[in-house]
Amino acid sequence: MTEALSLEQAAQRLKEQDRILILCHKNPDGDTIGTGAALCKALLALEKEAAVFCSDPIPAMYEYMQIQRYTGQWTPEYIVAVDVAGIQLFGDAAQPYQDRVDLCIDHHATNSGYADATYLDAEAAAAAEIMVRLVDLLGVELTPELADCLYTGIATDTGCFRFSNTGAETHRTAARLMDAGARVSELNTLLFENRSRQRIVAEKIALQNLEYHFDGRCALTFLTREEITLSQVAPEELEDLTSLPRTIEGVDVGITLRQQPGGSYKVSIRTAGAADARVIAQHLGGGGHARAAGCELMGNLDNTKAAVLAEVEREFRRQEQLKQEEQ
Amino acid sequence: MTEALSLEQAAQRLKEQDRILILCHKNPDGDTIGTGAALCKALLALEKEAAVFCSDPIPAMYEYMQIQRYTGQWTPEYIVAVDVAGIQLFGDAAQPYQDRVDLCIDHHATNSGYADATYLDAEAAAAAEIMVRLVDLLGVELTPELADCLYTGIATDTGCFRFSNTGAETHRTAARLMDAGARVSELNTLLFENRSRQRIVAEKIALQNLEYHFDGRCALTFLTREEITLSQVAPEELEDLTSLPRTIEGVDVGITLRQQPGGSYKVSIRTAGAADARVIAQHLGGGGHARAAGCELMGNLDNTKAAVLAEVEREFRRQEQLKQEEQ
Numbered sequence: 001m002t003e004a005l006s007l008e009q010a011a012q013r014l015k016e017q018d019r020i021l022i023l024c025h026k027n028p029d030g031d032t033i034g035t036g037a038a039l040c041k042a043l044l045a046l047e048k049e050a051a052v053f054c055s056d057p058i059p060a061m062y063e064y065m066q067i068q069r070y071t072g073q074w075t076p077e078y079i080v081a082v083d084v085a086g087i088q089l090f091g092d093a094a095q096p097y098q099d100r101v102d103l104c105i106d107h108h109a110t111n112s113g114y115a116d117a118t119y120l121d122a123e124a125a126a127a128a129e130i131m132v133r134l135v136d137l138l139g140v141e142l143t144p145e146l147a148d149c150l151y152t153g154i155a156t157d158t159g160c161f162r163f164s165n166t167g168a169e170t171h172r173t174a175a176r177l178m179d180a181g182a183r184v185s186e187l188n189t190l191l192f193e194n195r196s197r198q199r200i201v202a203e204k205i206a207l208q209n210l211e212y213h214f215d216g217r218c219a220l221t222f223l224t225r226e227e228i229t230l231s232q233v234a235p236e237e238l239e240d241l242t243s244l245p246r247t248i249e250g251v252d253v254g255i256t257l258r259q260q261p262g263g264s265y266k267v268s269i270r271t272a273g274a275a276d277a278r279v280i281a282q283h284l285g286g287g288g289h290a291r292a293a294g295c296e297l298m299g300n301l302d303n304t305k306a307a308v309l310a311e312v313e314r315e316f317r318r319q320e321q322l323k324q325e326e327q
Numbered sequence: 328m329t330e331a332l333s334l335e336q337a338a339q340r341l342k343e344q345d346r347i348l349i350l351c352h353k354n355p356d357g358d359t360i361g362t363g364a365a366l367c368k369a370l371l372a373l374e375k376e377a378a379v380f381c382s383d384p385i386p387a388m389y390e391y392m393q394i395q396r397y398t399g400q401w402t403p404e405y406i407v408a409v410d411v412a413g414i415q416l417f418g419d420a421a422q423p424y425q426d427r428v429d430l431c432i433d434h435h436a437t438n439s440g441y442a443d444a445t446y447l448d449a450e451a452a453a454a455a456e457i458m459v460r461l462v463d464l465l466g467v468e469l470t471p472e473l474a475d476c477l478y479t480g481i482a483t484d485t486g487c488f489r490f491s492n493t494g495a496e497t498h499r500t501a502a503r504l505m506d507a508g509a510r511v512s513e514l515n516t517l518l519f520e521n522r523s524r525q526r527i528v529a530e531k532i533a534l535q536n537l538e539y540h541f542d543g544r545c546a547l548t549f550l551t552r553e554e555i556t557l558s559q560v561a562p563e564e565l566e567d568l569t570s571l572p573r574t575i576e577g578v579d580v581g582i583t584l585r586q587q588p589g590g591s592y593k594v595s596i597r598t599a600g601a602a603d604a605r606v607i608a609q610h611l612g613g614g615g616h617a618r619a620a621g622c623e624l625m626g627n628l629d630n631t632k633a634a635v636l637a638e639v640e641r642e643f644r645r646q647e648q649l650k651q652e653e654q
Contacts, residue, residue, distance in 0.1 A: 160489045162515045162519055163512075164512035164515075166511065167505065168501075168502040168505035168506050172498070172499065174498040175496070175498035176495075184493065188489045188490075188491075188493075194574065194575075194576050195574055195576060196576045197539070197543070197575060197576065197577070200534065200537065204537075207527065207530060208535075212524070243520075246520070247520040248523075249522060249523045249524065250524070272516065
């Protein structure tokens with residue numbers, strides 16, 4: 001059992017500690033890095049020893065945060081995890097630290113409570129939204145550098161204020177960060193208008209492979225291993241390509257199949273309207289949420305397509321039945 | 328000469344009038360329609376006669392605003408233009424009204440001052456940002472319906488808070504509209520994740536035609552008349568495709584060529600970094616801003632490409648020279 005803290009209590013504990021190691025999750029995104037970097041800068045401003053540890057390399061695009069990385073220069077006395085919902089998300093290299101996390105600051109409702117103490121705000125759109133308040137409570141000035149890191153977390157986790165997790169408080173926090181000097185215009189260009197040439201090739205292939213089913217209510221695209229290799233795209237760059245089929249007018253279910261190095265297909269299911277992505281994924285041995293779910297299937301492309309489309313059809317029929325029952 | 332009003336004065340005049348006709352600009356976007364719809368609803372709440380006139384059809388995606396359109400049901404006594412920077416932007420059907428606009432509410436610094444009286448705030452990211460304040464001054468409650476219209480204006484004019492016109496005040500206004508009940512999540516899906524199947528085809532062709540020049544510092548794509556016809560895409564849906572080449576990593580100048588029905592090529596120039604789009608466009612007989620400019624060229628595809636690329640090269644050389652002079 002983890003001890004549930006108020007944010008004031010969390011701030012108090014941080015003030016009392018020194019030699020603080022900040023852990024981010026593996027495959028780091030803008031929120032875990034931005035939040036970790038901001039906390040680190042705030043603690044350094046309080047003249048403490050502090051540094052950030054992530055088991056994976058920090059993507060080059062986040063270089064502007066000038067993160068103080070932990071390189072064993074001192075022995076950690078207090079360990080804080082930011083934006084990490086469960087112990088399995090730390091990654092292998094974090095093994096020496098993952099079982100002795102003193103404090104976890106997170107916004108995932110699914111947080112497993114692995115830390116000794118936790119501050120959880122599942123209403124926050126991003127961990128960075130919490131960190132803005134924590135910086136205040138630490139009595140540290142919100143400098144332009146801190147504001148850049150925190151804006152990065154909020155903007156990336158909300159798809160630049162487009163996703164449904166965006167709340168009024170998210171916008172108010174963004175306003176505050178702009179007032180504090182965040183370079184929002186430059187950051188938006190860097191974060192949201194910066195696709196690699198490889199990614200552009202992969203997108204072209206995905207559009208070439210796009211097909212419609214069930215009177216256009218389902219759009220499906222795929223990338224074979226050969227196509228992924230040909231495009232030279234990094235796997236993580238394909239992540240947000242999975243939203244493409246769903247964003248087409250009239251499409252209720254968008255499917256993206258990505259062949260993995262071992263030959264299996266990773267199936268990403270995105271839905272709008274009544275269709276439930278989780279129901280489709282569960283029938284195929286996977287899981288997720290109503291709007292976004294997934295599974296992994298062995299077999300060739302034709303078999304995989306057929307299996308997925310059969311479940312999409314079943315879900316459409318289920319929804320029609322539910323609608324009839326309501327009437 | 329137009330009379331410059333404060334927003335309080337503008338509100339006062341509206342309160343004193345009845346039978347108010349609201350004019351939007353032609354090729355209407357979310358801001359002119361959202362602002363016009365909100366003003367109309369506010370005036371109706373004050374029990375005035377009011378209706379909206381636009382010389383072009385209102386796109387079906389904006390149907391949720393349930394706009395009260397003007398159909399000649401009464402004779403206008405007071406005419407208000409919203410988000411219209413110049414008289415040429417009203418469109419042919421607005422001719423009976425365009426020369427007798429009593430009040431203009433706008434956020435374009437380039438507003439020509441065609442109206443008898445004008446409230447201009449060039450700092451506002453959208454006309455809707457001004458309208459939120461005007462609704463307050465009119466003493467009308469910010470209902471969820473009004474908030475939907477006003478959020479639409481702000482979100483569409485800022486590319487969902489991504490463009491450089493987004494200010495702290497823009498985010499504060501968005502927070503206020505969410506508090507008032509704007510259905511932000513549904514609106515974002517409708518406004519930003521809703522590309523037509525035709526548009527998807529056009530995007531595929533644009534990616535297939537994409538080419539890189541000058542070590543990848545310039546990306547150029549084109550759509551011939553034949554390709555546009557083949558895709559069946561509506562010309563207005565191709566507008567935001569012009570930002571595609573510029574969003575590729577390492578690209579300083581993005582060029583999009585769209586062949587027009589008469590055979591000429593519309594050239595869209597988008598820049599990042601030091602390159603100046605306006606300088607390139609001006610050498611080709613066009614104009615615009617530093618980040619976005621354009622021109623129209625007669626000639627076949629090869630000639631057009633060669634002419635544009637020569638000017639891109641000239642601009643790269645000019646920038647290098649400027650840089651050397653600085654050192």
